[in-house]
Amino acid sequence: MTVDRVADVRASRRIVFQGLGALGVAVALAGCAGGEGGSDKEVAAGTVLTTTDQVPVGGGVVLVDAKVVVTQPTEGDFKAFTAICTHQGLLVGEVENGVIHCDNHGSEFDYATGQVTQGPASQPLATVDIEVKGDKILKA
Numbered sequence: 001m002t003v004d005r006v007a008d009v010r011a012s013r014r015i016v017f018q019g020l021g022a023l024g025v026a027v028a029l030a031g032c033a034g035g036e037g038g039s040d041k042e043v044a045a046g047t048v049l050t051t052t053d054q055v056p057v058g059g060g061v062v063l064v065d066a067k068v069v070v071t072q073p074t075e076g077d078f079k080a081f082t083a084i085c086t087h088q089g090l091l092v093g094e095v096e097n098g099v100i101h102c103d104n105h106g107s108e109f110d111y112a113t114g115q116v117t118q119g120p121a122s123q124p125l126a127t128v129d130i131e132v133k134g135d136k137i138l139k140a
Protein backbone atom coordinates (compact mmCIF):
# COMPACT_ATOMS: atom_id res chain seq x y z
CA MET A 1 0.00 0.00 0.00
CA THR A 2 1.39 3.39 -0.93
CA VAL A 3 1.61 6.32 1.48
CA ASP A 4 -1.22 8.06 -0.38
CA ARG A 5 -3.41 4.96 -0.11
CA VAL A 6 -2.79 4.68 3.67
CA ALA A 7 -3.77 8.33 4.07
CA ASP A 8 -6.99 7.68 2.09
CA VAL A 9 -7.91 4.71 4.31
CA ARG A 10 -7.30 6.73 7.49
CA ALA A 11 -9.37 9.61 6.15
CA SER A 12 -12.20 7.20 5.24
CA ARG A 13 -12.17 5.69 8.75
CA ARG A 14 -12.27 9.17 10.28
CA ILE A 15 -15.31 10.08 8.18
CA VAL A 16 -17.07 6.84 9.15
CA PHE A 17 -16.42 7.43 12.85
CA GLN A 18 -17.52 11.06 12.62
CA GLY A 19 -20.71 9.88 10.95
CA LEU A 20 -21.30 7.30 13.67
CA GLY A 21 -20.72 9.97 16.30
CA ALA A 22 -23.38 12.19 14.76
CA LEU A 23 -25.75 9.21 14.55
CA GLY A 24 -25.13 8.46 18.21
CA VAL A 25 -26.01 12.01 19.17
CA ALA A 26 -29.19 11.81 17.09
CA VAL A 27 -30.19 8.52 18.73
CA ALA A 28 -29.45 9.93 22.19
CA LEU A 29 -31.56 13.02 21.50
CA ALA A 30 -34.40 10.91 20.16
CA GLY A 31 -34.26 8.83 23.33
CA CYS A 32 -34.58 11.94 25.49
CA ALA A 33 -37.43 13.49 23.53
CA GLY A 34 -40.03 11.11 24.86
CA GLY A 35 -39.43 11.77 28.55
CA GLU A 36 -40.62 9.25 31.11
CA GLY A 37 -44.06 8.54 29.75
CA GLY A 38 -43.30 8.25 26.02
CA SER A 39 -44.01 10.85 23.39
CA ASP A 40 -44.16 14.54 24.27
CA LYS A 41 -46.91 15.10 21.72
CA GLU A 42 -49.57 17.34 23.15
CA VAL A 43 -53.12 16.03 23.24
CA ALA A 44 -55.24 17.66 20.53
CA ALA A 45 -58.10 19.98 21.40
CA GLY A 46 -61.40 18.10 21.50
CA THR A 47 -59.79 14.89 22.75
CA VAL A 48 -61.77 13.20 25.52
CA LEU A 49 -59.40 13.09 28.50
CA THR A 50 -61.68 11.25 30.92
CA THR A 51 -65.22 11.22 32.24
CA THR A 52 -66.55 13.09 35.23
CA ASP A 53 -67.25 9.91 37.20
CA GLN A 54 -63.54 9.03 37.07
CA VAL A 55 -62.57 12.18 38.99
CA PRO A 56 -63.47 11.98 42.68
CA VAL A 57 -64.79 15.07 44.46
CA GLY A 58 -61.94 16.33 46.64
CA GLY A 59 -59.41 14.36 44.57
CA GLY A 60 -58.23 13.79 41.07
CA VAL A 61 -56.70 11.46 38.53
CA VAL A 62 -53.36 11.44 36.76
CA LEU A 63 -53.84 10.59 33.08
CA VAL A 64 -50.46 9.13 32.19
CA ASP A 65 -50.92 8.90 28.41
CA ALA A 66 -52.25 12.45 28.08
CA LYS A 67 -49.86 13.71 30.78
CA VAL A 68 -52.66 15.67 32.37
CA VAL A 69 -53.96 15.76 35.95
CA VAL A 70 -57.70 16.39 36.29
CA THR A 71 -59.00 17.34 39.72
CA GLN A 72 -62.36 18.17 41.26
CA PRO A 73 -61.77 20.29 44.38
CA THR A 74 -65.50 20.90 44.83
CA GLU A 75 -68.38 19.06 43.21
CA GLY A 76 -68.73 20.01 39.56
CA ASP A 77 -65.62 22.25 39.54
CA PHE A 78 -63.03 20.47 37.41
CA LYS A 79 -59.44 21.69 37.02
CA ALA A 80 -56.64 20.35 34.86
CA PHE A 81 -52.89 20.75 34.93
CA THR A 82 -49.93 19.29 33.18
CA ALA A 83 -48.77 16.06 34.83
CA ILE A 84 -45.16 16.94 34.07
CA CYS A 85 -43.48 18.09 37.25
CA THR A 86 -41.72 21.43 37.00
CA HIS A 87 -38.79 20.15 39.05
CA GLN A 88 -37.15 17.72 36.62
CA GLY A 89 -39.86 17.03 34.07
CA LEU A 90 -40.97 13.64 35.39
CA LEU A 91 -44.58 12.57 35.75
CA VAL A 92 -46.36 13.37 38.99
CA GLY A 93 -47.73 10.44 40.98
CA GLU A 94 -51.18 10.91 42.47
CA VAL A 95 -53.70 13.32 43.96
CA GLU A 96 -54.30 13.02 47.68
CA ASN A 97 -55.38 15.27 50.54
CA GLY A 98 -55.72 18.32 48.32
CA VAL A 99 -52.30 18.08 46.71
CA ILE A 100 -50.80 16.60 43.59
CA HIS A 101 -47.77 14.58 44.68
CA CYS A 102 -44.64 14.07 42.66
CA ASP A 103 -43.14 10.95 44.15
CA ASN A 104 -39.85 11.43 42.33
CA HIS A 105 -38.41 14.00 44.75
CA GLY A 106 -41.36 14.96 46.95
CA SER A 107 -42.76 18.09 45.36
CA GLU A 108 -46.41 18.87 45.99
CA PHE A 109 -48.83 21.13 44.17
CA ASP A 110 -52.20 22.53 45.21
CA TYR A 111 -54.86 20.51 43.38
CA ALA A 112 -57.07 23.58 42.82
CA THR A 113 -54.42 25.98 41.53
CA GLY A 114 -51.32 23.98 40.57
CA GLN A 115 -49.20 26.19 42.87
CA VAL A 116 -46.23 24.63 44.64
CA THR A 117 -46.99 23.75 48.26
CA GLN A 118 -43.74 21.84 48.82
CA GLY A 119 -40.45 21.83 46.91
CA PRO A 120 -38.01 21.10 45.47
CA ALA A 121 -40.16 22.30 42.53
CA SER A 122 -40.34 26.09 42.46
CA GLN A 123 -42.75 26.64 39.59
CA PRO A 124 -46.47 25.76 39.49
CA LEU A 125 -47.96 23.12 37.23
CA ALA A 126 -49.27 24.78 34.09
CA THR A 127 -53.02 24.87 33.69
CA VAL A 128 -54.54 22.76 30.90
CA ASP A 129 -57.72 24.16 29.38
CA ILE A 130 -60.59 21.72 29.53
CA GLU A 131 -64.25 21.66 28.64
CA VAL A 132 -66.91 19.54 30.34
CA LYS A 133 -69.58 18.29 27.94
CA GLY A 134 -72.12 16.06 29.61
CA ASP A 135 -70.09 13.43 31.40
CA LYS A 136 -67.01 13.91 29.22
CA ILE A 137 -64.00 16.06 30.04
CA LEU A 138 -62.29 17.23 26.85
CA LYS A 139 -59.12 19.13 26.16
CA ALA A 140 -60.20 22.62 25.06
Ligand code: FES
Pocket residue numbers: 085086087088089090102103104105106107119120121
Ligand atom coordinates in the same frame (compact mmCIF):
# COMPACT_ATOMS: atom_id res chain seq x y z
S1 FES B 1 -39.44 15.60 39.23
FE1 FES B 1 -41.05 16.07 40.59
S2 FES B 1 -40.09 16.47 42.46
FE2 FES B 1 -38.47 16.07 41.10
